[in-house]
Amino acid sequence: MDCWIVSALSWFIPVYLLIHLLCFLFADADFTLLWASLAGHKPERKLKGLVVWITGASSGIGEELAYQLAKCGSRLILSARREDELHRVKRHCLETSDLKDDDVLVLPLDLLERTSHEERTKTVIRYFGHIDILINNGGRSQRSLFLETSVDVCQGLMELNFLGTVSLTKQVLPHMTQRGRGSIVTVSSLVGLAGAPLATGYCATKHALQGFFNALRPELTDYPKILISMVCPGPVQSQIISNVFTEELNKPVASVGSQEHKMPTSRCVHLMLVGIANGVKEMWIAQQPFLLFYYAWQYAPTFAWFITDLLGRKRVQNFKAGVDADSAYFTKPKTS
Numbered sequence: 001m002d003c004w005i006v007s008a009l010s011w012f013i014p015v016y017l018l019i020h021l022l023c024f025l026f027a028d029a030d031f032t033l034l035w036a037s038l039a040g041h042k043p044e045r046k047l048k049g050l051v052v053w054i055t056g057a058s059s060g061i062g063e064e065l066a067y068q069l070a071k072c073g074s075r076l077i078l079s080a081r082r083e084d085e086l087h088r089v090k091r092h093c094l095e096t097s098d099l100k101d102d103d104v105l106v107l108p109l110d111l112l113e114r115t116s117h118e119e120r121t122k123t124v125i126r127y128f129g130h131i132d133i134l135i136n137n138g139g140r141s142q143r144s145l146f147l148e149t150s151v152d153v154c155q156g157l158m159e160l161n162f163l164g165t166v167s168l169t170k171q172v173l174p175h176m177t178q179r180g181r182g183s184i185v186t187v188s189s190l191v192g193l194a195g196a197p198l199a200t201g202y203c204a205t206k207h208a209l210q211g212f213f214n215a216l217r218p219e220l221t222d223y224p225k226i227l228i229s230m231v232c233p234g235p236v237q238s239q240i241i242s243n244v245f246t247e248e249l250n251k252p253v254a255s256v257g258s259q260e261h262k263m264p265t266s267r268c269v270h271l272m273l274v275g276i277a278n279g280v281k282e283m284w285i286a287q288q289p290f291l292l293f294y295y296a297w298q299y300a301p302t303f304a305w306f307i308t309d310l311l312g313r314k315r316v317q318n319f320k321a322g323v324d325a326d327s328a329y330f331t332k333p334k335t336s
């Protein structure tokens with residue numbers, strides 16, 4: 001009998017480890033999220049009819065969130081600064097789903113205008129009666145070396161990505177605690193957990209969001225039906241590079257570069273919705289080799305630093321040589 005168990009284990013353990021290794025190498029999300037996408041609640045069942053407020057809904061991840069949530073049958077509030085773009089997104093939502101005109105509210109909002117957030121929140125509650133999910137998605141990134149960057153840029157990033165998000169959350173959360181339920185979902189980043197050169201101010205805002213919401217979550221343990229969820233994507237196809245901050249406020253980026261190596265927006269958003277439907281508190285979403293970084297930073301920081309220094313040096317060299325910093329990790333830097 002003992003012999004039988006030993007022989008079975010000697011097969012089972014290597015096969016089990018091999019399956020994990022293969023999953024790990026080909027995965028594009030952490031195991032909790034992948035398991036939820038295989039065996040958990042389906043977003044189209046769980047999110048149907050819910051009222052979802054998306055910030056930054058005029059492009060990229062926010063725009064795709066609007067389309068996929070519309071197909072799930074969620075009622076939507078679309079917010080960003082450009083009203084005409086939001087109406088374009090609304091039209092597409094209505095064309096590709098069963099939603100009616102009244103189910104999608106276009107609500108222009110500037111995250112930097114914090115004094116307007118209370119009034120915008122009241123408008124949403126007057127219109128739909130309640131808010132089930134707030135997705136804090138709006139934000140901007142950065143492409144510049146700190147030594148060449150004005151501190152105003154760091155302030156601009158903090159005002160937008162951190163304080164803008166905190167301000168809207170401050171308005172919406174009391175409504176959720178009164179109801180005893182709701183979800184606040186915040187789009188952080190891989191660089192909310194690790195560091196990446198050319199984005200010191202941006203990394204700081206995402207680390208700040210992680211710290212803020214990780215501290216807020218245990219303050220809400222009396223409200224077990226309120227979910228605080230952080231989404232940490234690696235590179236995803238969107239308009240983010242066109243909109244980055246550079247060395248100076250209002251100076252546009254010189255070149256946008258290729259998006260091909262990045263995760264398709266639809267895949268990232270699908271995984272986000274799986275995570276929301278299944279109450280996942282932190283979602284790691286990235287193609288390899290980026291996903292390996294999350295695990296390395298979590299479990300083997302010395303190794304993570306070694307790789308970060310190697311790739312970071314390359315990224316800075318390429319940036320200085322005028323090559324796209326994102327897609328150029330594994331290419332030879334230009335010398336002229």
Ligand SMILES: NC(=O)c1ccc[n+]([C@@H]2O[C@H](COP(=O)([O-])OP(=O)(O)OC[C@H]3O[C@@H](n4cnc5c(N)ncnc54)[C@H](O)[C@@H]3O)[C@@H](O)[C@H]2O)c1
Pocket residue numbers: 055056057058059060061062079080081082109110111112136137138139140141160187188189190232233234235236237238239240241243
């Ligand atoms: N694309 C990526 O590789 C990536 C990776 C990790 C995290 N993120 C995060 O995802 C979120 C969405 O970015 P994206 O990639 O879709 O980029 P994007 O530039 O396509 O979309 C950003 C959205 O934020 C809005 N926005 C910018 N400033 C605003 C303001 N002052 N007030 C209101 N809205 C404002 C824009 O109008 C746009 O709708 C951001 O928080 C970003 O940091 C993106």
